[in-house]
Amino acid sequence: MKSLSTEILVIGGGAAGLSAAAEAAAAGAKVLVAESDLHLGGQLVKQTHKFFGSKDEYAGTRGFKIADILLSEIDSCKENVEIHTNTTITGFYPEDGIFTAMRGEEKFFHISAKKTIVATGAQERLIPFPNNDLPGVYGAGAVQTLMNVYGVVPGKRVLMVGAGNIGLIVSYQLMQAGVEVAAVVEAAPRVGGYWVHAAKIRRMGVPILLRHSIKKAVGDQVITGAYITALNDRFEPVGEESYMDCDVICIAVGLSPTTEILSQAGCGMMYVPQLCGLVARRDRTMRTSNPDFFTAGDASGIEEASAAMVEGRIAGLSAASSLGYPTEHGKLDEYWGRLQALRSGEAGARICQGLECVLVNRWEDVSNG
Ligand SMILES: Cc1cc2nc3c(=O)[nH]c(=O)nc-3n(C[C@H](O)[C@H](O)[C@H](O)COP(=O)(O)OP(=O)(O)OC[C@H]3O[C@@H](n4cnc5c(N)ncnc54)[C@H](O)[C@@H]3O)c2cc1C
Numbered sequence: 001m002k003s004l005s006t007e008i009l010v011i012g013g014g015a016a017g018l019s020a021a022a023e024a025a026a027a028g029a030k031v032l033v034a035e036s037d038l039h040l041g042g043q044l045v046k047q048t049h050k051f052f053g054s055k056d057e058y059a060g061t062r063g064f065k066i067a068d069i070l071l072s073e074i075d076s077c078k079e080n081v082e083i084h085t086n087t088t089i090t091g092f093y094p095e096d097g098i099f100t101a102m103r104g105e106e107k108f109f110h111i112s113a114k115k116t117i118v119a120t121g122a123q124e125r126l127i128p129f130p131n132n133d134l135p136g137v138y139g140a141g142a143v144q145t146l147m148n149v150y151g152v153v154p155g156k157r158v159l160m161v162g163a164g165n166i167g168l169i170v171s172y173q174l175m176q177a178g179v180e181v182a183a184v185v186e187a188a189p190r191v192g193g194y195w196v197h198a199a200k201i202r203r204m205g206v207p208i209l210l211r212h213s214i215k216k217a218v219g220d221q222v223i224t225g226a227y228i229t230a231l232n233d234r235f236e237p238v239g240e241e242s243y244m245d246c247d248v249i250c251i252a253v254g255l256s257p258t259t260e261i262l263s264q265a266g267c268g269m270m271y272v273p274q275l276c277g278l279v280a281r282r283d284r285t286m287r288t289s290n291p292d293f294f295t296a297g298d299a300s301g302i303e304e305a306s307a308a309m310v311e312g313r314i315a316g317l318s319a320a321s322s323l324g325y326p327t328e329h330g331k332l333d334e335y336w337g338r339l340q341a342l343r344s345g346e347a348g349a350r351i352c353q354g355l356e357c358v359l360v361n362r363w364e365d366v367s368n369g
Pocket residue numbers: 011012013014015016017034035036037041042043044047050051052053087088089090119120121122141144165166169170258296297298299303304305306307308
């Protein structure tokens with residue numbers, strides 16, 4: 001079986017992985033980026049809206065344009081970067097220090113690396129309800145990919161489940177594409193996403209029904225409608241169900257970090273609700289309890305692309321520095337300053353609480369990872 005080797009393996013070519021690769025390669029390290037998808041950019045390539053955040057992290061620029069900026073940065077040190085798209089890292093075998101990789105569905109090979117940055121992003125959560133396996137029930141990420149990458153609308157009338165930023169932004173993008181959004185149902189007593197996104201879709205006539213959820217999808221071969229229900233403060237259905245015509249039910253109820261490779265590498269893991277799931281403990285350099293593994297982006301806790309990019313830069317800088325490549329003095333502190341600025345709002349306070357559980361000052365002081 002073919003084998004590749006590299007100094008730094010970056011798993012995932014999204015906001016975090018591309019930033020990590022750019023930073024490590026600029027420091028002089030040889031980097032291999034493995035990305036499952038056919039193209040680089042991760043979630044960024046689907047995002048047609050202008051980003052919030054800070055100027056350093058391209059606030060005011062559309063997501064797919066940010067991906068282009070990161071790719072041109074990588075291009076400027078291309079002699080140090082090997083890109084493998086359509087390539088999934090399927091596992092890590094600690095006894096041999098080998099990654100198994102699959103290109104397409106037929107080519108298999110091994111990769112060995114001195115250091116690894118796991119920037120595998122997140123997985124969408126789904127919820128159980130009768131008939132949720134009928135064609136027409138989508139995750140919000142799939143709807144975004146269909147519309148914004150392939151130019152295909154998923155249907156004519158959508159029921160959106162979830163009023164976090166993803167549910168709100170995808171609702172708006174559906175309407176921009178000429179699709180009607182019947183309603184957004186949200187189990188919580190308040191909208192989870194930014195007020196500005198909620199206001200925009202309310203102005204376009206879409207009701208956001210708080211303390212409501214989907215009860216059941218209706219249809220024979222495909223979705224033709226849905227029953228929704230009000231919820232009490234224990235999230236139990238109350239009152240009469242109401243019926244809504246729709247041919248698409250879009251689920252946007254949150255993300256969970258994708259961390260299997262970190263677990264396989266024996267990194268100390270912890271379930272942290274504020275970071276939305278199981279994440280690796282890490283120090284300020286994004287190094288995990290396995291000194292050869294770093295983590296960044298949504299894989300290290302669900303946040304935003306802006307934070308993912310800065311964490312990627314920290315991981316890239318630290319991985320290169322751990323191999324002896326000289327890095328600019330003070331850069332780590334500068335990046336932490338940028339992260340702190342991004343984490344200054346209400347959502348940031350929740351992230352900081354979560355980080356208090358997983359951030360380690362010195363691995364030497366920690367007995368069991
Ligand atoms: C609808 C929506 C709107 C958003 N709006 C904003 C916004 O306005 N501002 C903002 O800052 N953020 C926003 N975000 C969040 C932002 O997109 C994510 O936080 C960011 O993309 C995380 O970057 P990442 O690199 O960690 O993950 P991703 O971008 O998801 O990249 C991870 C990559 O890893 C690859 N991968 C996973 N497993 C493997 C494997 N085993 N082998 C190889 N490759 C693998 C995946 O294919 C993927 O390309 C939004 C997200 C969504 C969904």
